[in-house]
Amino acid sequence: MRHLISAADLTRDDAVLILDTTEEMARVSDRPIKKLPALRGRTICNLFFEDSTRTRISFEAAEKRLSADVINFAAKGSSVSKGESLKDTAQTLEAMGVDAVVIRHSASGAPYRLATSGWIDAPVINAGDGTHQHPTQALLDAFTMRRRLVGEDALGQDLTGKRITLVGDVLHSRVARSNVDLLHTLGADVTLVAPPTLLPVGVEHWTCDVSYDLDAVLLKSDAVMMLRVQRERMNAAFFPTEREYSRRYGLDGERMAKMPEHGIVMHPGPMVRGMEITAEVADSDRCTVVEQVANGVHTRMAVLYLLLGGNEPAVSHARPTDS
Numbered sequence: 001m002r003h004l005i006s007a008a009d010l011t012r013d014d015a016v017l018i019l020d021t022t023e024e025m026a027r028v029s030d031r032p033i034k035k036l037p038a039l040r041g042r043t044i045c046n047l048f049f050e051d052s053t054r055t056r057i058s059f060e061a062a063e064k065r066l067s068a069d070v071i072n073f074a075a076k077g078s079s080v081s082k083g084e085s086l087k088d089t090a091q092t093l094e095a096m097g098v099d100a101v102v103i104r105h106s107a108s109g110a111p112y113r114l115a116t117s118g119w120i121d122a123p124v125i126n127a128g129d130g131t132h133q134h135p136t137q138a139l140l141d142a143f144t145m146r147r148r149l150v151g152e153d154a155l156g157q158d159l160t161g162k163r164i165t166l167v168g169d170v171l172h173s174r175v176a177r178s179n180v181d182l183l184h185t186l187g188a189d190v191t192l193v194a195p196p197t198l199l200p201v202g203v204e205h206w207t208c209d210v211s212y213d214l215d216a217v218l219l220k221s222d223a224v225m226m227l228r229v230q231r232e233r234m235n236a237a238f239f240p241t242e243r244e245y246s247r248r249y250g251l252d253g254e255r256m257a258k259m260p261e262h263g264i265v266m267h268p269g270p271m272v273r274g275m276e277i278t279a280e281v282a283d284s285d286r287c288t289v290v291e292q293v294a295n296g297v298h299t300r301m302a303v304l305y306l307l308l309g310g311n312e313p314a315v316s317h318a319r320p321t322d323s
């Protein structure tokens with residue numbers, strides 16, 4: 001694999017290899033010296049045309065832990081405001097010696113275009129495009145689920161039989177699309193719960209079930225992922241009132257108590273507290289939000305290593321000596 005554009009492009013073996021490599025990276029990150037030399041001498045550009053906290057910073061942390069040189073590009077304050085195109089921006093950066101591009105863009109398909117147009121030669125990693133895909137988010141979520149629901153010694157294993165529920169604004173969610181694709185590939189049973197107005201046309205063809213009864217589905221969920229309500233992508237006319245939304249699709253302590261005892265609560269962030277998730281739930285021991293963020297660094301290290309590591313030794317052999 002040369003690029004990472006969509007979770008749907010990953011086979012089960014690809015995905016398990018990334019999860020296993022993430023486990024190795026997590027173990028490296030637990031050491032006093034967190035750095036690996038794997039990408040020394042390589043330059044990676046983080047090309048962000050849309051706002052981000054978690055993805056942008058965790059890619060940068062991952063790149064630095066792999067000893068890459070990092071260039072951060074934000075569209076705000078760049079020559080994009082003067083009308084420069086994606087093609088010219090990318091070619092400008094490649095001319096400065098960029099070896100790989102991590103891109104977030106509000107237009108669905110922008111990373112695919114960059115990877116397949118021939119504009120640049122560098123590998124492209126999708127850090128979220130429009131409402132389309134966010135593959136590294138799905139990978140870090142799957143890693144978090146595997147660690148919590150299967151165990152830390154789950155190398156080689158997938159999520160077969162695990163029951164995962166995604167709740168909320170599926171229509172605008174690249175996280176939902178990526179998770180449905182990847183979780184299905186990993187053998188999980190996925191159910192979407194959402195207001196009918198926040199489900200996309202054609203959802204019946206997705207590899208998951210759809211329900212409108214959150215309380216019933218929670219009873220048998222090993223993990224529930226609350227999705228952010230993306231008002232910025234929404235026509236207000238189609239949105240239920242905040243109170244109505246929270247009552248039917250929000251997660252509070254009383255609802256969370258219906259889950260099996262081992263069940264976990266996830267959220268890709270940023271959370272809208274009080275809307276899709278109460279503070280009581282967000283701050284509870286069952287909520288993995290902060291763990292997901294930490295796992296995001298390990299996951300992005302694994303993806304970068306596998307895509308760009310080239311002839312460097314395998315991660316397990318590249319660990320620094322204990323010190």
Ligand code: CP
Nearest residue numbers: 052053054055268269
């Ligand atoms: N989960 C996620 O993509 O968060 P950011 O928008 O902060 O990167």
